[in-house]
Amino acid sequence: MKAIVQDSYGPADVLHLRDIDQPAMNDQEVLVQVRAAGVDPGVWIFMTGRPYLARLAAGPRRPRVPVRGRDLAGVVVAVGARVTRFRPGDEVFGTCPRGSYAEFASAPEPRLARKPANLSFAQAAAAPVSGMTALRAVRDSGAVRPGQRVLVIGASGGVGSHAVQIAKAYGATVTAVCAPARAAFVLGLGADDILDYTSEEVDSRGPIHDVVIDTGGDRPLSLLRRALTPHGTLALVGGTYTKGPVLSGYDRQMVRAPLLSLFVGQRLRSVSAVERTRDLSELGNLIESGALTPAVDRTYPLAQAADAIRHLRHGHPAGKIVVTV
Missing domain, CATH: 3.90.180.10 (Medium-chain alcohol dehydrogenases, catalytic domain)
Known part of the structure; x- marks a missing residue:
């Protein structure tokens, strides 16, 4: 073959x-x-x-x-x-x-x-890979509930485009972070609002988000926390390609976020890379229901x-x- x-x-x-x-x-x-x-x-x-x-x-x-x-x-x-x-x-x-x-x-x-x-x-x-990752970010790490405000960073990417739709299916109000050229695309996914990262940073609107899902991997934790409510949740998905040969951007998830979570009121969580039957089945159910494409x-x-x-x-x-x- x-x-x-x-x-x-x-x-x-x-x-x-x-x-x-x-x-x-x-x-x-x-x-x-x-x-x-x-x-x-x-x-x-x-x-x-x-x-x-x-x-x-x-x-x-x-x-x-x-x-x-x-x-x-x-x-x-x-x-x-x-x-x-x-x-x-x-x-x-x-x-x-x-x-x-x-x-x-x-x-x-x-x-x-x-x-x-x-x-x-x-x-x-x-x-499968991006959808199950987004599902765990929304459901498990983020614990998104109806009525919450969710910020998805990297909303037009593979994980982000799934996360926007899944968060909406879970009843959240979703703000999508993307470039202007991708605004129509993410609004078509169901996002309620757009934050244009070329003209404003993710913390520019203050600590108003119950959950921040970061798929970009290149923003410091201090900046991301400023977009969260005092008891909000940050779900970290992946790291950058370029920041160092050993850990790259993943040191946020593996080292800094778990340590910082011990001392602050916000929950800083990594999204685990686990492939499970029940996650794939739930993903299929969301797709068949029309909530996710x-x-x-x-x-x-x-x-x-x-x-x-x-x-x-x-x-x-x-x-x-x-x-x-």
């Missing part, structure tokens, strides 16, 4: 389209013919091996998993002997730990759910996966980028 493979860490130039063996499948896994796969910051991190802390999971000198990509949508072609929820021909979406930028991918049964019928494969592939910025064919990752890094996409197979 054809797949996007890398032998070493580095920029998108390390990615190559190659013929490799079809992935093996154990008794609890599902073999999926991939139709589409999402592009997210995690792909960039494991491609470059930066911040270096990521190499503890990915491999110290080269990637243990050579095929890139994590979330996918496709059609089941075979199931393991202990799989009970799927059979060949089922359309599914979810995540794959051994790479989804390929014609076929194997995934543990709990990492998959039936593809919502109202989505294309490209839309479904845009949902994954936004696709553009698609790239498999052979151009490197260009897709470059666009993620430099193109400021509106919603998610998707690789089609």
Whole structure:
């Protein structure tokens, strides 16, 4: 089968389209013919091996998993002997730990759910990683309740575009932080108001937000806290690409926010990177109800996966980028 493979860490130039063996499948896994796969910051991190802390999971000198990509949508072609929820021909979406930028991918049964019928494969592939992250930011870390005021920083990105819609589904009033060129896009997602970061900072309106969801990763905690009510909650999603090779912007989540939370009235929370069956199922329910529609910025064919990752890094996409197979 054809797949996007890398032998070493580095920029998108390390990615190559190659013929490799079809992935093996154990008794609890599902073999999926991939139709589409999402592009997210995690792909960039494991491609470059930066911040270096990521190499503890990915491999110290080269990637243990050579095929890139994590979330996918496709059609089941075979199931393991202990799989009970799927059979060949089922359309599914979810995540794959051994790479989804390929014609076929194997995934543990709990990492998959039936593809919502109202989505294309490209839309479904845009949902799992970013959608589950946004769900945890809104529901778990942010504990958003009806009537609260929520500020979403990076509202036009992959996680942010999901977070705006999920926060609205949870009954919040949402202010979306974005550039003027993305205002119509985020208002179309359901945002109630726009904060243009090119003309005002996120704390310019005072401490009025019950929850701040920061997907940008480049603002100091002191600034973000000034946008929160005295007992509000800050949900931190991800870090920057450029601030240091070891921790990058993630030191806010891993070091500073947990320590500061011990001494202030505000709750400063990190959004955990956990993929769970119940989160994927809840995401599917929100999609099927019409409360959430994954936004696709553009698609790239498999052979151009490197260009897709470059666009993620430099193109400021509106919603998610998707690789089609």
